Amino acid sequence: MQAKNIFNQMSPYTPGKQIEDVKKEYNLTRIVKLASNENPFGFSDNVKQAIVDLTKNLEIYPDGYATELRQLLSDRLEVDPDQLVFGCGSDEIVDIICRTYLESGTNTIIAKPTFPQYKHNALIQGAEVKEVPLINGYHDLQGMLDQVDEQTKIIWLCTPNNPTGCMINSTSLSTFMQQCPSDILVVVDEAYYEYITADNAPNTIAALKDYTNLIVLRTFSKAYGLAGLRIGYGVANVVVSNALNVARGPFNTTKVAQKSAIIALQDEEFLHYSLEETKKNKADLLSFFDEMELKYYDSETNFVFVTLPVSGDSLFEHLLSKGFIIRSGEALGHPNGVRITIGKKEDMKELQEHIRTFLTVDSKEN
Ligand SMILES: *Cc1c(COP(=O)(O)O)cnc(C)c1O
Numbered sequence: 627m628q629a630k631n632i633f634n635q636m637s638p639y640t641p642g643k644q645i646e647d648v649k650k651e652y653n654l655t656r657i658v659k660l661a662s663n664e665n666p667f668g669f670s671d672n673v674k675q676a677i678v679d680l681t682k683n684l685e686i687y688p689d690g691y692a693t694e695l696r697q698l699l700s701d702r703l704e705v706d707p708d709q710l711v712f713g714c715g716s717d718e719i720v721d722i723i724c725r726t727y728l729e730s731g732t733n734t735i736i737a738k739p740t741f742p743q744y745k746h747n748a749l750i751q752g753a754e755v756k757e758v759p760l761i762n763g764y765h766d767l768q769g770m771l772d773q774v775d776e777q778t779k780i781i782w783l784c785t786p787n788n789p790t791g792c793m794i795n796s797t798s799l800s801t802f803m804q805q806c807p808s809d810i811l812v813v814v815d816e817a818y819y820e821y822i823t824a825d826n827a828p829n830t831i832a833a834l835k836d837y838t839n840l841i842v843l844r845t846f847s848k849a850y851g852l853a854g855l856r857i858g859y860g861v862a863n864v865v866v867s868n869a870l871n872v873a874r875g876p877f878n879t880t881k882v883a884q885k886s887a888i889i890a891l892q893d894e895e896f897l898h899y900s901l902e903e904t905k906k907n908k909a910d911l912l913s914f915f916d917e918m919e920l921k922y923y924d925s926e927t928n929f930v931f932v933t934l935p936v937s938g939d940s941l942f943e944h945l946l947s948k949g950f951i952i953r954s955g956e957a958l959g960h961p962n963g964v965r966i967t968i969g970k971k972e973d974m975k976e977l978q979e980h981i982r983t984f985l986t987v988d989s990k991e992n
Contacts, residue, residue: 652947664847670889728780758773786801938956
């Protein structure tokens, strides 16, 4: 069987190293995973307590409309319930958007580097992907607008951007939206929304009133710590959300995920704790980088991309042998750097010592 031609140039997603594999390979008992921006503080205890109950009646299909979660979020965000679309992670919303709007002969514009799923799914739909290099980790919004032509259907803005962590501010986003033709869908992926501390962040949900061509993506995978349950959502004008709801599978989010998301949204204490710890541990990591004279991108997220005097792969390998999994920039299109998720305080201290040793001793021996 021959898949579509484009599959010849594509391969399945290679995830960050799995904990069990690293334990075996390096004969370690404890692993700290700082590779995929998951929440090191876990998730709400209330979800943990509810989960046994949630597994009742698994023989029954979930509510395909996710009525209860939809109602709660529409109240919170002050949007119409029908403006929401839920997915098996926001990853699935990316796929649904591509299936709904892209086909051969169309094109889409993304930053480089950015979250790889935009390109991946666009290529599968036969669209051309135009990549516009970041400037100091930030989207080149004017450069992206300059790439617009008659065939452009979607522009992807990952903000804060993965893997750099840089955020598009309120003024820049307004200017961009005013200039962008209204028949081009603008996807603003806010997977790290909860981590933003800058005071000039855009209010993208409020902007939905002004722009019918805007969709905002959010997820329960990062700050809410529910990556393993797979649930995320998009918010858009009903013309867009209705189309996406046609394209999505009828039962694409599980009842355990829907209910856990509701409980997680109501546990403000856990969210607050995670955000505060992350903020402190990030500030500490950044002062360590300053002391080491390492340059890093501005980050409004729970990760930092730092550039190195050595290859990202070499630091990655070194830390792996010590039981720390980070993400080398190699796979992210940025060889001399690594992306590190902000972890727990003690783990980050130990990580810093390993990095210090590697850069001051090991690199000179090599
Ligand atoms: C993690 C991440 C997602 C995917 O989140 P899921 O909801 O787990 O699919 C989407 N966008 C960006 C930029 C991410 O970093």
